Amino acid sequence: MKPIITAAVHIKGNNLEPSKKIAKELRRADSFIISAVAATHLVLEKNSLEDISPEETGLVVTTAFGPMQTNFDVLESILDNNQASPTLFSHSVYNGAAGYISRIFDIRGPAFTMTAFTNPFFHGLQQACILLSEAQIKRCLVLQVETYSRLLDDYRKNSLASTAQWPPGACAWLIEKKKSNRQVYTLDKLSIDTKHASAIEIINYEETLTVNDYQGKITEPMGALSFLTDILTIGRQNILDCRINGLFGTIDLLLQKNNDAS
Amino acid sequence: MTEQKKASIAITGMGCCCATGMDTEEVWNNIKQHKVFCRPVPESHFSTPFSFPVFPIDYNLTLKRIDELCKSGFYTAEIPLNRTLLFTLIAVAEALTSAGLSPNDLKMKRVGIALGTTVGCLFNNEDYFKAWRDQKLPDPRPVDDFIETNLSFFLQKILGVKGPLCVITNACASGTDAIGIATKWLEHNLCDVAIAGGADELSRIAYYGFASLMLTSDEPCMPFDRERKGLNLGEGAGVLFLEKPDNIAHPVGWVKGYGSAGDAYHPTTPHPSGKGLKTAIQMALRDAKITTDDISFINSHGTGTTTNDLTETAALAALNFQEQSCCVVSTKGSTGHTLGAAGGLEAILTLKALRERFTPGTTGCKNPDNKLSFRVLPENSARTLAGNLGISQSLAFGGSNSVLIFEVNKI
DSSP: OEEHHHHHEEEEEESSOOOOOHGGGTTOOOHHHHHHHHHHHHHHHHHOOOTSSSGGGGEEEEEOSSSHHHHHHHHHHHHHHHHOOOOHHHHHSSTTTHHHHHHHHHSSSSSEEEOOOOHHHHHHHHHHHHHOOOOOOOOEEEEEEOOOOOOOHHHHHSSSSSOOOOOOEEEEEEOSOOOOSSSSEEEEEEEEEEEEOOOHHHHTOOOOEEEETEEEEEEEETTHHHHHHHHHHOOOOOOEEEEETTTTTEEEEEEESSOOOO | OSSOOOEEEEEEEEEEEETBSSSHHHHHHHHHHTTOOOOSOOOTTTOOOOOOOOBBHHHHHHHHHHHHHHHHTTTOOOSSSHHHHHHHHHHHHHHHHHHHHOOHTTTTTTEEEEEEOSSGSSOOOOHHHHHHHTTOOOOOOOOHHHHOOOHHHHHHHHHOOBEEEEEEEOGGGHHHHHHHHHHHHHHHHHHSSHHHHHHHHOOOOHHHHHHHHOOOSSOOOOOTTTTTOOOEEEEOEEEEEEEOOOOOOSSEEEEEEEEEEEEOOOOOSOTTOOOHHHHHHHHHHHHHHGGGGGEEEOOOOOOHHHHHHHHHEHHHTTTTOOOTEEEEOOOHHHHBOOOHHHHHHHHHHHHHHHHHHHOOOTTSSSBBOOOSSOOOOTTTTOOSSSEEEEEEEEEEGGGEEEEEEEEOOOO
16 A cells, blocks of 8 residues: 555745634644644645544644744743743643644544654654554644744854744645545655754755756755645646755655556 | 464563663662652752652762763763753663663664653753843854754664654653554564653753643652642653564563554643543554453553543543453652653553562552542552553643553563
8 A cells, every 4th residue: 555645735934824714723822833733724625534533544743843932932931930821831842733733623543743853754754654554544644844933043043154044834745545536646655864963964954855857955944845745736747756865864755646546 | 362463572671760760670679669759859950949849860870870881882972961862871771781782783783763752852951041032142052962962863873773763752642652653663664673762851841831730749649549639740761672573582571552542632631531542542452452351450641630540540441441350550659750751661660560460559549539430559559460461551731642552471
């Protein structure tokens, strides 16, 4: 069984306006949770979960830096007022976003939040494929969410000669194992070879993304994923032979359009 | 009755550290004697006006153990600031030694590393943060250190190995999920061996956060007791060394099954009926191809909060576990709640109990709450276990519930 990608979205920005349908649920949420829920909402609008039971759907949320600003907001409140807000604290935990997604969209299968400073999404995608190979899981949502923080921005500015701010945002892919009548991409190959990188290499983020004949430079933690998500969404090419390569290792990904993905 | 034999994953080594001891034998022996190392937050950790005690690891003991690892050649790099990582190194070194291996033995294998943490993936250096917000230009080393010491990536670097990696941050279920994930890697042939478990350190943010949620006790915690007041935070690490079952003659035990499911209910409170926990247990039982009747021991999440205790026992009662043959305890009265480390630590304690066919009662539980839906073992009632299969289960913020099933060989 090869997993198929039945929907993908990429949203940009840090101050997203959630749609009216979900805004009420998010009135106390931070930008990390809002981005995660907004991306989930959009990807599920493309392909809803209604025909699969809540226990048969898995969730993998990945991130490089997590809800870093919220963590600092909690720390600031402790240092200044000797107290923490319970809501803010519960949002500063990395898997707060997965909890919101599970509750709002009634997803009751395994929910993992995974973190890595480089290409966390593809580690999460590998895990989602394993989940799908288990009999009880039929569909899995995989996300990467980044909101960064002012402290991180300043650290990067001070450590590097010149730098552009990393763009916040979120990407979400919905992967399934059932046949589809639609033209969708099968995930034919995913291999990850990781190398340990220094802090300066990570904050100076640089990788090369190759997709078929195209080659481009990636300069931020969600760059390769954002690019791939955008071309998946457009869906013009039949084969996407991708390699993400650099100081952090090599990731190979082969996606093939197929309407008989069994 | 077991329906069909499942090819389980072998556990060939284990290592841990927490306030209760700096290695597995010390921790287990102190738990059997119900020793409680709960005390006010040491100044070496952080200052606080609150009086909620914790289960801290003496920082000097940590450094002493790391120094020993340096002398033995296990660890030769600069000592990082990240205490979660130091606990991990201590636990991994013990796990490898108990598996009869040195880091060199791993070099030719595909080694998966799955570790769970909550505090260990947060940047919580207060001096840097204060200097930064005062618009000073702080020494960048704490941030460098934070970025370079992602647990699994750093461990892969110092061991010089290749294989799948993951840092899972599922709050209090992180360690349990890390072991479950590594087990699946081995089943799917992504690696030959795996290092899996959890680690976490005490931090001011978690301490104040749990206090703000009114979940912490101002006394040593009393899981399942009618007088309980809440949990005590702790710190430590618990790590298993896992291998494919081929040619393993005398493993510590076996990972038989794993299940994970969500409540889809509330950010910090479990579903009152234990909805997600029941599903997770059922998934793990199916994975292990066994039934509730086969389980003779459950190391519960047992934090000592009323909501947790009622939820867990409601789920166990609903699933028809047998009160007469299945002993349920919590070990958090001895270790505190070590958050991301808890799943790793409690997996080890489950294996120790199964191997000795013996469990001490729940430290701190003098008079079990009569509202519990399932009988638990209070402190004064140690028991001989009836079988060789046990469960270690974790509940977490975000509504995650994760369950591991272990088996030990009949001795």
